[in-house]
Amino acid sequence: MKLTFLGTGTSQGVPIIACKCPVCKSTNFKDKRLRASVLIHVDGQNLVIDSGPDFRYQMLRAGVENISAILFTHEHKDHTAGLDDIRAFNWVNKEAVNIYAEKRVQTSLRKExxxxxxxxxxPGIPQMNLIDVTNEAFHINGTKIQPIRAMHLKLPVYGYRIGDLVYITDANYIAMEEKEKMKGAKVLILNALRKEKHISHFTLSEALELVKELKPEKAYFTHISHQMGFHDEVQAELPDNVFLAYDQLEIEID
Structure with a gap:
């Protein structure tokens, strides 16, 4: 399995429009963050988690020529706004794209x-098949997907476990029974917005506590705000097996 971080930024990305802070003005490519999304190549297929406003550019930048499915974590626009651009895959692959989302998220997609x-x-509108996601595991062309329920303040969201990989974003609470689904994974990807307390996202210290609790071999933090600070400085503060993710980072999961 190979995972590519298509975007590692929060809802406004980094740099933020009109912001003059040192992080937004940084020339380090690791401080340039599109909206959070990942591409997972597994069992010969490409799965994408979330299609935010930067989806078109992310697909072009990563050279993606086909996708088997998009899995949605929740309905916020920084995770769904780019869905129209699946039209290109409809045209190239001559088929609809399978969209996996829970009923509430499907209702939002039908409205938006x-x-x-x-x-x-x-003529030319996106072609998609909406497929229900519940707490039960399901398969995409033979690949097992285990949804993991988390809370984004009061909004229920889904993360996903695929083999030894767990991906959770936009969360600030995970119940014990859901943590059980995460145990034993080699790689944990988790949102860590900033160092200061936030109402609906894990902070850096809270994310580190969860890593300590679950004990993955490696952990990567995503959905990062400019308030986190410079990538290289934050990375220097982290344990050896914990990494601040950045756009276009590729990792292999055995």
């Missing part, structure tokens, strides 16, 4: 992309 589901189908 109403023209896709309208009675009159305008």
């Amino acid at each position: 992309f109403s023209y896709v589901f309208a009675e009159f189908k305008y």
Whole structure:
């Protein structure tokens, strides 16, 4: 399994429009963050988790020519806004794209992309199959996917376990029974917004506590704000097996 971080930024990305802070003005490519998303190549197929506003550029930058499915964590626009751009894959692959999301998220997608589901189908609209996600494990072309429920303040979101990989974003609470699904994974990817307390995201210290609790071989933090600080300085503070992810970082999971 190979995972590519398509984006590691928070909802506004880094740099933020019109921000003059030192991080937003940084020339280090590791401080340039598109909205959070990952590409997972496993069992001969490409799976994408979330398609935010930067989806088109992320696909072009990573050279992606086909995807088997998009899995959604939740309905916030920084995770869904780029869905229209699956049209390119419809055209190239001559088929609809399978979209995995829980019912509440599907309702949001039907509202935000109403023209896709309208009675009159305008030529060239995105073609997609909406498929339900629940707490039960499911398979995509033979690959087992285990949803993991987390809370984004009061909004329920889903993370996913695929083999020895766990991906959780936009969370600040995970119940014990859901943590059980995460145990034994070699690689944990977790949101860590900034160092200061936040109402709906894990902070750096909270994410580190969860890593200490679950004991993965390696952990990577994503969904990072400019308030976190410079990548290289934060990385120097982390344990040897914990990494601040950055855009285009590729990792292999045995």
